[in-house]
Amino acid sequence: MSMRGMPSRALVSLLAACTIWLGPTPAHAQVEPSQPLVRIPGAVATATEGAIVLRVGAREIVYVDGFGWLDDIDAPPPDLIDGEVYGAPELLSALGLDVPVVEAVRFAGEAQVRIVLDVPALDARALAGVARAGSVSAGDVLRLSLPSLLVPSGLGESYAGLEVMFRSGPDGTDLEVSGGPFAYEVFALDSPTRVVLDLTLERPRLGPDTVEVLAEGITYRRVRAEGSAGATWVHVLDIAPGVGEWRVVGAPGESRTTDRWASGAFAAINGGYFDTGTRQAIGMLVVDGAMLSLPSRGRAVIAFGDGPPLIDRVRATYSVWLDDVAVAVRGAPFVDEISVVAGPGWAGSGRYGVLVVDTESDLVVDNRVGPVRIGASQHAIVYPAELRPLALAEGGAHLRFAWHIDPSPFGAARYAVEAGPLLLKDGRDVLQPELEQFAVGQRILDGLTQQAAIGVRADGSVVLVAAEVMVAADLVPLLLELGARDALRLDSGGSTTLYADGRVFNRVSERAVVNAIVLRLP
Numbered sequence: 166m167s168m169r170g171m172p173s174r175a176l177v178s179l180l181a182a183c184t185i186w187l188g189p190t191p192a193h194a195q196v197e198p199s200q201p202l203v204r205i206p207g208a209v210a211t212a213t214e215g216a217i218v219l220r221v222g223a224r225e226i227v228y229v230d231g232f233g234w235l236d237d238i239d240a241p242p243p244d245l246i247d248g249e250v251y252g253a254p255e256l257l258s259a260l261g262l263d264v265p266v267v268e269a270v271r272f273a274g275e276a277q278v279r280i281v282l283d284v285p286a287l288d289a290r291a292l293a294g295v296a297r298a299g300s301v302s303a304g305d306v307l308r309l310s311l312p313s314l315l316v317p318s319g320l321g322e323s324y325a326g327l328e329v330m331f332r333s334g335p336d337g338t339d340l341e342v343s344g345g346p347f348a349y350e351v352f353a354l355d356s357p358t359r360v361v362l363d364l365t366l367e368r369p370r371l372g373p374d375t376v377e378v379l380a381e382g383i384t385y386r387r388v389r390a391e392g393s394a395g396a397t398w399v400h401v402l403d404i405a406p407g408v409g410e411w412r413v414v415g416a417p418g419e420s421r422t423t424d425r426w427a428s429g430a431f432a433a434i435n436g437g438y439f440d441t442g443t444r445q446a447i448g449m450l451v452v453d454g455a456m457l458s459l460p461s462r463g464r465a466v467i468a469f470g471d472g473p474p475l476i477d478r479v480r481a482t483y484s485v486w487l488d489d490v491a492v493a494v495r496g497a498p499f500v501d502e503i504s505v506v507a508g509p510g511w512a513g514s515g516r517y518g519v520l521v522v523d524t525e526s527d528l529v530v531d532n533r534v535g536p537v538r539i540g541a542s543q544h545a546i547v548y549p550a551e552l553r554p555l556a557l558a559e560g561g562a563h564l565r566f567a568w569h570i571d572p573s574p575f576g577a578a579r580y581a582v583e584a585g586p587l588l589l590k591d592g593r594d595v596l597q598p599e600l601e602q603f604a605v606g607q608r609i610l611d612g613l614t615q616q617a618a619i620g621v622r623a624d625g626s627v628v629l630v631a632a633e634v635m636v637a638a639d640l641v642p643l644l645l646e647l648g649a650r651d652a653l654r655l656d657s658g659g660s661t662t663l664y665a666d667g668r669v670f671n672r673v674s675e676r677a678v679v680n681a682i683v684l685r686l687p
Contacts (some may be wrong), residue, residue, distance in 0.1 A: 167320040168420065174231060177459050187457040198450070201320070202252060202318045203257065203317045205221060205243065208252075210250045216228060217242050219243055221260055221345070222261070222447065226260075227399040228242040230533050236632070241253050241254065241515060242515065245320070251400060255370075256623065266286060266317070267284055267314050267331070268283045268297075269281075269449060270283075272324040274325075277365050278324065278325050278327065278347075278363075278365075278367070279361065281359055281361050282361075283357065283359055284314060285361065287358045289353055290354035292311070292358070292360060294423065295352070297350075300345075302345055306634060307342040308611060309340040309362075311337055311339070312337050312338070314337075317332065319382065323658035324614065324661060326397070327342055328674070328676075344615075345367075347367060349363065352363075366634075369487075372583045380408075380686065381408070383684075385665060386402075386403070390632065392632050393638075393639055397635060398632075398633045399632045399633070400632075400633075400663050401630055402629040404432070404667055405626050409432075410684070411474060411627070411631075412580050413452055413461060413581060413582045414680060415446060415452060415457070415679050415681065416455060416457075416510075416679075417445060417507055418443065418509060419510070421678070423435045423669075423678060423681045426680070426681035427683050430684055431684050432666070433682065433683040434617055434681065434682050435655060435660045435662045436682050437582045437583050437680060438583075439678065440514070445458065445510060445512060448462065448478060449466050449582065450582060451578055454579050458505065459505050460481040462501075463582070464583050464585035464587075464602070465478055465601065465633075465653035465654075466583045466655060468575045468578035468582070469581065470577065471543070472625075473621055474625075476587070476651035477590065479575045480528055481568045481570055482568065482569045483567060484566075485553060486501070487562050488562055489565075489667070492552070499551045502549045503568060504547045505547070506544065508543040510538070512535060512538075512539050513537055513547045514535050517547050517548060518533070518534055518535070518548050519546070519548075520545060520546040520547075522544055522566075523543055524542050524544050525542060528563060528564070529559065530560060532558050535547065546564070582680055582682065584654060584656055586600075586654055587652075588640055588641050588644060588654055589652040590651055591650060592645075594648050596637075596638060610637040611648065616635045616657045617630065617632075617654070617657045617661040618630045618632075619682065621649060621651050626648050630643065630647070631661050
């Protein structure tokens with residue numbers, strides 16, 4: 166029987182065994198997509214040992230590490246992002262998927278916001294029924310049913326407190342806009358084809374602030390504050406010194422909404438950044454004394470232990486040894502791109518190699534291009550392909566990884582999570598995103614959206630903040646006014662969730678996150 170005639174499951178097993186016999190695939194043997202990945206409608210991908218089985222309709226194709234596609238397809242393997250399957254345009258072409266692509270989502274305006282979807286390959290006549298007008302209340306969603314479209318990864322955006330998301334289904338693509346209240350008008354334009362949404366946002370009206378004592382030493386306030394787009398609501402939770410116990414909750418490869426992470430806690434706010442494909446924390450994450458992820462880019466961290474919470478920029482110095490030979494030392498080229506992930510869960514992406522290591526024996530059990538699933542008794546060294554000694558490491562090699570955390574008190578924290586950028590230190594404005602490798606001018610910091618932050622006052626009291634429409638820089642004067650001495654920005658946009666006493670106080674889009682900061686009461 167020829168290889169192409171074998172059942173997929175048997176063929177996968179055979180080739181996976183061959184891959185193991187041949188040794189690990191070097192990280193540099195990876196085909197990179199020439200254009201952004203797009204969501205493959207109706208696709209299901211199953212990752213098995215050494216292979217990916219992709220099913221689209223009645224068709225099934227197989228990608229095997231070290232061999233490529235068995236159907237002579239010249240394209241990189243698919244990626245799994247938030248449960249959806251994404252592929253390069255070359256892969257979609259090979260699958261015969263002739264579906265228009267959403268090429269861009271553009272925003273303009275402040276109180277009146279225009280959202281434009283550029284879909285030049287779509288026949289404008291397919292949008293004949295899209296025109297409508299109406300209003301959306303706070304907490305509700307504007308949902309538009311569109312023809313089937315291919316959506317590039319990461320195309321959903323946040324702007325002016327609005328969240329734009331795409332959902333693919335068997336009958337088409339839904340566009341969802343949350344962040345009301347707002348009035349809207351939707352219409353289509355041709356030459357080239359565009360979908361236009363004009364939204365008029367309802368801003369806070371003048372009136373008294375809301376103050377509510379939730380428990381002894383815990384007070385909620387809703388205050389009207391000025392930001393880059395004008396007045397907006399800010400939700401503030403004040404926690405007195407010594408009230409309850411602060412913790413960070415999270416687990417590798419697992420995501421939940423913040424209110425679900427808060428199960429058993431009185432209050433919570435979303436935590437740090439994460440990879441949406443693997444659901445792994447980006448940067449330092451310490452849960453109950455266990456270092457689940459190391460500092461990544463010298464970014465801001467909040468740590469909890471004995472005494473008041475600590476906030477500062479944190480770095481890790483580290484080295485990697487293979488069979489007692491140092492192969493990666495801090496300061497050498499590309500070493501700063503190394504990260505460590507604890508199992509169980511997924512590690513890495515198609516741009517990085519992944520060394521899977523048995524935690525008890527420190528022996529390499531696998532080495533391949535990510536993403537790779539790692540077991541509960543394993544950890545992974547994720548590395549750039551330029552580090553050839555790691556890319557060429559073989560199974561059975563002895564690997565040791567050592568690190569030192571600076572400032573040292575963060576290394577002794579029982580709970581910690583990285584986010585950033587740092588906003589305040591010792592009562593001073595220290596916002597310098599470039600020091601933490603945040604790209605200046607990008608929407609992650611400069612877009613008008615929901616903003617989450619945490620601050621610590623000189624007396625040890627803690628302030629949690631969820632602002633409805635601000636840019637990151639607006640948090641600095643806000644937290645100074647709230648009396649914070651040290652403060653950092655948390656993951657924001659659709660992740661922003663402030664929870665206490667069984668309620669979520671800010672507008673939310675129910676986005677799942679991989680960790681949260683929680684307060685437990687006796």
